[in-house]
Amino acid sequence: MILNGNDPPSTIWTILNVDHLQMNNLVFIDSNPSISILKLSSIQKTDISGSKFISSRENGELLIGKKPFLIYAEMILNIILDNCQALNLSRGWISLKYTSDVSISRVKIIGNAAKTRILFVERVNEFVMDECESTGNIGGVVHLIDASSAKIGNSRFLDNQISNDNGGSVFVDSEFFVVADSIFDSNSAVNGSGGAVAVSDSTMLSIDRSTFVSNVATISGGAVAMVSVFPNSNDYSHSQITYSVFRDNGINHYPNIDKSYCKGFYSCEGSGGAISLRSIITFYNVNATGNYAVWGGAVFTSNDNRKLVDAKSFIEGNHAKIAGGGVFSINGYFDGTDLKNNSAGFYGDNMASSIQFIYAIQTTYFGIDGKYLVATNNSATLNLHLGQYAKIEILKSADYYGNLVNIFREDIEPISNSSLYIPKCDYSIIDNGINISFSEAPSQPSESKFPILLKITSRSIPITVIITPCPHGYSLQEGVCAPSFPMEVLISTSVVGVLLALISGIIIGLLITFAFRKLWKIKDKLKKLKKLEKAEEDIEKRLLKSEFHKNYGINYDPKDSIIKNKKSMNFLINSDDLKIEKKIGEGAYGSIFLAKCWETTNVAIKSFHQKSEENETNGEDFEREVSLLVNLRNPYIVTFYGVCITESKRFMVVEYCERGSLEKIINDCRSGKDFLTLSQKAQILLDISSGMKYLHGLKPKLIHRLVFTVSIVLLIDNLLRDLKPANVLINATGQAKVCDFGVCYFSIEELIF
Incomplete structure (x- = not known):
């Protein structure tokens, strides 16, 4: 029976609500893409055998119409396609939905060129494709989604291609998917993943006794790839590959190596020359040779595969442009396989992982x-x-x-x-x-x-x-620091204008300009000073209202300056940013604590009692030391982070040096608890010398804004005379740092005379 599709109805045959439909040895000619030849629905069993589906197009002409498939079938309990042929079609062959069991055997799908897959199967219980041949199809062959189980066996997929999609021959989203005794040769996924086969990351994949040769993809998995359906899920499926061969598969478009950066499993362009799977992989007797990619010449994976790979698997002669010539595992743990003679451009000739x-x-x-x-x-x-x-x-x-x-x-x-x-x-x-x-x-x-x-x-x-x-x-x-408008340009333009307009007003104009600039600078400085003082008062009020201050229960007069040196206010640290962990020492004016600052940095906190009539010297020492430390920045001087003010105490926050003072280390060396080599001793002396050289090199101009020039010179001179092992701290790397500037005692009168 020859059925021609030129008749005017939109669907030639519509068959509904029958128990058993059998259509054997029919020839269907597709000549009108605006109609579907068959529409089947609500049938217990459908058997289409020995039939041929061909197109009337000539010279490769594509038929463009409203119906993307030749046959639509839905709600069929059991459908059998046996010994059929789909040849040179310009659109999809069959769309199957809501079907319990699908059996496709001895079917030839050859030379079709469609914008969609030839077989589109959705929401089925069991899908079986056996002894089939698919050759030279453009647009892919099988698209299977939302299935309980699927199996492709004893089949050949040759020279099939898909563009801007995944799975050059087959894409499957199923609970279980088995590929057995099949051959995939020269298939490709252009601008996609999985040159031969692509599966979703929720699919449990099994490949057994199958061969994958010369398949290519653009993004990942030259032969087999796992693609994202649930990219944020941590529930990975388990994949098993046994007794199979992967040869000469790869990535056919290398990205620009200078701009190729791997972020994760789904964003490593050019990964997995043969296999790219996110799931846990079991390898048994697998041979992978001559595959190529950017990351993972043969295999690319992101999961823990330790002890899941047998010693009989053989991965050799593969190449990666960046890392993992044989295998690239994002989290590592890929071992137990014979990997040799693989190569990589940057690192990990045989195996590599992401940075650990x-x-x-x-x-x-x-x-x-x-x-x-x-x-x-x-x-x-x-x-x-x-x-x-x-x-x-x-x-x-x-x-x-x-x-x-x-x-x-x-x-x-x-x-x-x-x-x-x-x-x-x-x-x-x-x-x-x-x-x-x-x-x-x-x-x-x-x-x-x-x-x-x-x-x-x-x-x-x-x-x-x-x-x-x-x-x-x-x-x-506009949200960034940019050069201010230069007043000199405006002034110069004005002067030139005055010169051109009236030469006789040159002297008067220059005097006015000079006075204007002076007044402008004075006004600008007064404005900035007023704004700075207001900001400092606001910071003091917020500190006094914090929970940390309330716990002390002592009245504090906000009119009392926190720090005389205004620049130090830039170093106020909120008490909420400090988490005291333990007490590590006792100083002359209070305790010393180890704390965590901003939840990331270990710091040492030196406590002082608040300034009062009884301990006025203590408060002055605190302000003096802060005024000095705020301007000292040198690798060999203990780094000053800031101060924290409470109603009853003041805290100075400085760099934490894990090994303590040089005095302690010297005592430990004498008692045999510690040991310093000659080179370590020499390095400590060099570090102290560098710190002292920096202090000697300070010029009055650098800190003139803080205190009197003469005062600073005397302070530093006194500091140099007080150098001793107790004032030198050693950090975890053994670097020496000069510390403790609270020993400088000078009053204003002493400095003047």
Whole structure:
């Protein structure tokens, strides 16, 4: 029987509500894409055998119409397609929905070119495809979603292709999917994953006694890939691959290596030359050779595969452009397989993982104008003006397998876990790190200090960001610090105008201009001073109202200046940002505690009683030491972080040096509890010398704004005479730092005379 589709009805045959439908040895000719030849619904059993479905198109012409499929079938209990042929169709062959059991056997699907898959199956209980051949199809072959179980066996898929989708031949989203005794050769997924087969991340996949050769994909999994359906789920399925061969599969489009950064399983473009699976994988007697990719020449995975890979599997001669010539596992733990003669461009010729160990980080600061300023090894704190950027680089790191990573190729993303509004973060990924800067949204006040995390694939780096005011000559414009409008330009223009208009007014004009500039500067300074004093009073009031202050229960007069030195107010630390952990010492004027500042940084807190008539000297020492420390910044001077003021006490927050004072170390060495080599002793002396050299080099101009020049000279001179082992601290790395500037006792009268 020959059935021609040129008849006017929209559907030639519509068959509903029958128990058993049998259609054998029919020929269906597709000539009108605006209609569907068959529509089947509510049938107990449908048997289509020995039938041929062909197109009337000539010379590869595609028929474009409203109906994407030739046959629509739904709510069929059991459907059998046996010994059928779908040849040269320009649209999909069959769409099956809400079907219990689908059996497809001895079917040939050849030379079709459609915008959709040839077989589209949705919501079925069991799908079986056996002894079938699919060759030269454009648009993919099988699309199976929401199935309980699926199996493809004894079938061949050759030279099939899909564009902008996953699974060059087959895509399956099922609870269980088995591929057995089948061959996949020269299939491709252009701009997609899974050159031959793609499955969802909820599918339990089993591949047995099958061969995958010369399949390619653009994104991941040259032969087999797992794609995202539930990307945030931690409930991974288990995949099993046994007695199978993967040869010469790969990624057919290498991304720009200079811009290729791996962020996670679904964002590593070019991963898994043969296999890219997120699930736990069991390998048994698997042979993978000659496969190629950017990450994981043969296999790319993200889960724990330890002890799940047998010793009989063989992975050799694969290549990765970046890492993991044989296998790349994001979390490591892939072992037990014979991997040899694989190669990688950057690290891990046989096996590699994402970065697991970070040994050294460097922060490089650049000015607002983009010029280099300074590089530091301090990665815990980032001090920036709005619009200024810094470069954070990971200088030394290694993966799970101990491979040293010379060129860092993983994505870094700044993440804020603060509930407060913070400035907008702008960043760009670079070799071995990230460029980062901040800007403020219009009319939206931002926090000046806040924590962020630099999220890497498997690790995070905590950083405290401190936004500092714009430097001299700059002002906040559109959320960033930018050069202020130069008054000199306006003045020069005015002078030139006066000269051209009236030469006789030159002298008067210059005098007026000079006076105007002086008055303008005086007014500007008075305005800034008034604004600064008001800000300081507000900070004092907030500190006095905090819970930390109330616990002391002592009245405190806000009119009493917290710190005489106004610049020190920039270093006020909120008591809520300090978490005292334990007492570590006792000083002349109070106790010394170990604390956590801003939840990230270990600090030492030195306590002082509040200034009063009884302990006026104590209060003056505190203010004097803060006034001095606030201007000292040197690697060999104990770093001053700030002060915290309560009603009854004052706290000075400084750098915590884990090994304590040099005096303690000397005593421990004498008692045999500690030991210093000659080179360590020499290094300590060099560190102390560097610190003292810095103090000797201070000039009065640097700190003239804080106290009298003569006062500072005498203070530093007295400090140099008081150098002793008790005033030298040693940090965890053995670096010596000069400390304790509270020993300087000078009154104003003494300094004058």
